Amino acid sequence: MRVSELVARTGIPLATVKYYLREGLLMPGEATSATQARYGEKHVERLGLVKALAGAGLPIPRIREILRLVDHPDGSLFEVLGEAIAQLPPYLDASVDDGDEFPRARAVLDRLGQVYDPRYVAVGQLERALEGLEEAGIPMTDERLDAYGRHVRGIAEIDIGLMPTESAEDAIRYAVLGTAIYEPVIAAMRRLAHQDLAQKRLRNPEEQDQQ
Amino acid sequence: MRVSELVARTGIPLATVKYYLREGLLMPGEATSATQARYGEKHVERLGLVKALAGAGLPIPRIREILRLVDHPDGSLFEVLGEAIAQLPPYLDASVDDGDEFPRARAVLDRLGQVYDPRYVAVGQLERALEGLEEAGIPMTDERLDAYGRHVRGIAEIDIGLMPTESAEDAIRYAVLGTAIYEPVIAAMRRLAHQDLAQKRLRNPEEQDQQ
DNA sequence: CATATTGGATAGTCTCGGTATCTAGTGCTG
DNA sequence: CAGCACTAGATACCGAGACTATCCAATATG
Numbered sequence: 001m002r003v004s005e006l007v008a009r010t011g012i013p014l015a016t017v018k019y020y021l022r023e024g025l026l027m028p029g030e031a032t033s034a035t036q037a038r039y040g041e042k043h044v045e046r047l048g049l050v051k052a053l054a055g056a057g058l059p060i061p062r063i064r065e066i067l068r069l070v071d072h073p074d075g076s077l078f079e080v081l082g083e084a085i086a087q088l089p090p091y092l093d094a095s096v097d098d099g100d101e102f103p104r105a106r107a108v109l110d111r112l113g114q115v116y117d118p119r120y121v122a123v124g125q126l127e128r129a130l131e132g133l134e135e136a137g138i139p140m141t142d143e144r145l146d147a148y149g150r151h152v153r154g155i156a157e158i159d160i161g162l163m164p165t166e167s168a169e170d171a172i173r174y175a176v177l178g179t180a181i182y183e184p185v186i187a188a189m190r191r192l193a194h195q196d197l198a199q200k201r202l203r204n205p206e207e208q209d210q211q
Numbered sequence: 212m213r214v215s216e217l218v219a220r221t222g223i224p225l226a227t228v229k230y231y232l233r234e235g236l237l238m239p240g241e242a243t244s245a246t247q248a249r250y251g252e253k254h255v256e257r258l259g260l261v262k263a264l265a266g267a268g269l270p271i272p273r274i275r276e277i278l279r280l281v282d283h284p285d286g287s288l289f290e291v292l293g294e295a296i297a298q299l300p301p302y303l304d305a306s307v308d309d310g311d312e313f314p315r316a317r318a319v320l321d322r323l324g325q326v327y328d329p330r331y332v333a334v335g336q337l338e339r340a341l342e343g344l345e346e347a348g349i350p351m352t353d354e355r356l357d358a359y360g361r362h363v364r365g366i367a368e369i370d371i372g373l374m375p376t377e378s379a380e381d382a383i384r385y386a387v388l389g390t391a392i393y394e395p396v397i398a399a400m401r402r403l404a405h406q407d408l409a410q411k412r413l414r415n416p417e418e419q420d421q422q
Numbered sequence: 423c424a425t426a427t428t429g430g431a432t433a434g435t436c437t438c439g440g441t442a443t444c445t446a447g448t449g450c451t452g
Numbered sequence: 453c454a455g456c457a458c459t460a461g462a463t464a465c466c467g468a469g470a471c472t473a474t475c476c477a478a479t480a481t482g
Binding site: 045048049051052053055056057077078081082085088089090108109114115120122123125126129130132133135136137138140141143144145147148149150151152153154155156157158159160162174175177178179181182183184185186187188189190191192193194195196197198199201 | 256259260262263264266267268288289292293296299300301319320325326331333334336337340341343344346347348349351352354355356358359360361362363364365366367368369370371373385386388389390392393394395396397398399400401402403404405406407408409410412
């Protein structure tokens with residue numbers, strides 16, 4: 001198909017498609033002449049993926065890196081997953097304070113019986129999130145963190161359990177995209193559960209209007 | 212204290228403090244003359260909160276609205292919670308397609324036994340997240356959504372269970388901020404659980420390096 | 423009184439994520 | 453084969469958002 005059809009299929013404006021081509025988010029089509037190139041389903045899918053990642057607020061360079069990992073995963077699933085997580089917010093400046101680098105995160109992981117390794121990007125992300133809570137004056141109790149940990153681990157077990165096992169590339173693609181793209185679903189479901197519980201448990205019977 | 216001290220305490224540059232004052236994110240200090248005002252702990256706390264919300268990527272107008280809800284909650288916990296959720300991404304254009312407005316979200320909520328009400332903002336947010344997944348070519352299975360639902364509900368029950376009950380204002384503050392500010396913690400914990408599980412279950416014994 | 427600090431107003435800067443325009447070369451139609 | 457439509461590729465432009473810097477005039481403070 002030609003660009004115009006790609007535009008029609010995806011709903012993404014031509015100028016934006018060209019922009020994504022320039023930025024390396026979309027692979028070039030197969031050139032058939034100096035002013036013509038052919039695109040395929042692969043390009044439609046890629047644009048859908050870019051749209052999803054961009055819609056989640058990821059900056060273009062991060063999206064490029066994630067796509068690179070999905071396309072050319074060099075390394076183990078474990079390594080690639082770590083690199084992919086580094087592309088997701090919150091973004092950390094590479095500050096290396098050698099001591100007990102991430103005390104809050106370490107305490108949580110120790111209690112949960114998970115490996116603490118400061119090289120995991122997500123450890124720094126957790127630390128920063130916990131720091132933010134303290135600065136904001138609404139710290140988390142250990143009780144709450146532990147309870148979160150159990151449920152979150154349950155979710156992660158589902159994720160890992162449903163991971164495709166035949167192909168390593170499929171597994172990596174699944175893990176990288178699943179991390180990035182399922183998070184909004186989880187957030188939305190939590191918000192809905194809050195409202196559901198608030199309505200069922202806390203609402204005064206006489207009130208009738210909602211939201 | 213004077214501005215200079217406020218700046219020192221929070222680490223936020225003076226120009227930015229002034230900007231927040233202009234934008235209405237920080238309440239003005241008590242003016243003692245034409246060129247002097249006094250600030251208190253309240254201002255330090257507020258700046259910490261603004262920093263946390265801004266650091267999470269929320270745009271200034273959304274932060275202003277959340278602060279307004281926290282400061283002057285008019286309405287039930289349930290209503291205020293709904294309004295607060297509307298300030299969090301993903302932001303929905305107010306498009307009202309009357310029919311079966313949010314079919315994907317509805318199906319999920321029906322299976323989970325939760326109330327479906329299209330007026331809940333989070334219903335639209337869930338719908339949009341699920342749409343994005345489909346467009347990206349990696350839809351969620353019902354099995355997975357249901358399993359997520361159970362664990363997420365467990366998390367929400369913890370949240371609601373730990374909610375302060377004496378003061379309605381405290382409860383609202385807790386709910387509004389907890390929704391917005393605990394999400395990064397949950398995301399980080401899920402990522403860590405993924406890495407932990409990937410390491411424990413899937414890693415080849417001979418590999419030694421991590422992340 | 424002299425220097426340092428403010429509050430308040432205004433303008434400038436930087437990044438991001440696109441859009442729009444321009445130039446040719448090419449395809450397709452009648 | 454003439455002529456209009458459609459590219460690819462390069463470059464310029466734009467508008468929002470979140471600060472950041474500068475000025476000025478009025479105090480504070482030593």
